[in-house]
Amino acid sequence: xxxxxxxxxxxxxxxxxxxxxxxxxxxxxxxxxxxxxxxxxxxxxxxxxxxxxxxxxxxxxxxxxxxxxxxxxxxxxxxxxxxxxxxxxxxxxxxxxxxxxxxxxxxxxxxxxx
Amino acid sequence: xxxxxxxxxxxxxxxxxxxxxxxxxxxxxxxxxxxxxxxxxxxxxxxxxxxxxxxxxxxxxxxxxxxxxxxxxxxxxxxxxxxxxxxxxxxxxxxxxxxxxxxxxxxxxx
Numbered sequence: 001x002x003x004x005x006x007x008x009x010x011x012x013x014x015x016x017x018x019x020x021x022x023x024x025x026x027x028x029x030x031x032x033x034x035x036x037x038x039x040x041x042x043x044x045x046x047x048x049x050x051x052x053x054x055x056x057x058x059x060x061x062x063x064x065x066x067x068x069x070x071x072x073x074x075x076x077x078x079x080x081x082x083x084x085x086x087x088x089x090x091x092x093x094x095x096x097x098x099x100x101x102x103x104x105x106x107x108x109x110x111x112x113x114x
Numbered sequence: 115x116x117x118x119x120x121x122x123x124x125x126x127x128x129x130x131x132x133x134x135x136x137x138x139x140x141x142x143x144x145x146x147x148x149x150x151x152x153x154x155x156x157x158x159x160x161x162x163x164x165x166x167x168x169x170x171x172x173x174x175x176x177x178x179x180x181x182x183x184x185x186x187x188x189x190x191x192x193x194x195x196x197x198x199x200x201x202x203x204x205x206x207x208x209x210x211x212x213x214x215x216x217x218x219x220x221x222x223x224x
Contacts, residue, residue: 033211042202042216043157092156094211101147103212105156 002027002095004106012112013083020079021109023093028073031096034066037108038089046091049076083113118143118203120215127222133193135218137186137203145206146179146186151217152199160188162206193222 003026013019023032032049047055047068055068070076080087093106118139127133137146145164149157161170163179163186170177176189190197200219204212 031211035211040219043212043214045211045213048211096211101145101162101206102159103147103157103206104159108156 002029002097002104004093004095004104006091006093006106006109008109009107010110010112012114015084015113017083018079018081019083019111020077021091021093021111023076023078023106025074025095027097029095029097030073032070032076033094033096033103034068034076034078035092035094035105036089037092043092046078049078080111083111085113087111088113117213118146118205118215120203120218122218123216124219125221127193127220129195129222129224130192133190133197133220135188135201135203135220137188137215139184139205142183143179143186143205144183147204147206147212148177148186148188149202149204149214150199151202155199157202190220193220195222195224198222 005024007022034046035043036046037043045058046061047057049055049068049070051070065081067079090108090110092108094103096103118137120137147162148160151157161177166183167181168179174191178187200217202214202217204214206212
């Protein structure tokens, strides 16, 4: 299994500002993903973080709004840019190792935009 | 994109009663995974089903994959308060991340 930590665990931000969320895994993983989960809702995939290349974004999510970095096999960041109240959500990092089909999730970052 | 549909959205049961959540797709699923998310927590993997008609059990939990691989179910026998949470089905598409259903939130009163 993989142990995932995220920083910060929560934050309250002003609209128009940006927040960078960090995801650290205790072992090298093949795939890393970023999800968003609004209160009481399901998880929506934002993007797949690719090591050494640009992230692959899902429909409705763009790099200018959610820039992602993945400098190595254990770390990734997601930035929520030019925030608005609609960005208030929980952001979760998720990983998959090698050929394993099981996905592990970080504890999430609870973001509130005022 | 494709999303599996889950019903019911909410279910409340008395402790000791059974509970079932269903996951349906209009297209054939390559696989189906089930996750549990406790209130305030993150999703935790329960199981993956791949074969047509597959049935797997984990203590009081029984997971089924339909013969046509278009539906799946999770059945909990004799619910306990520790079963509270949201149960998600999800499909893992080749080379990509999981795509989640909307989930079924289970509440249990003792």
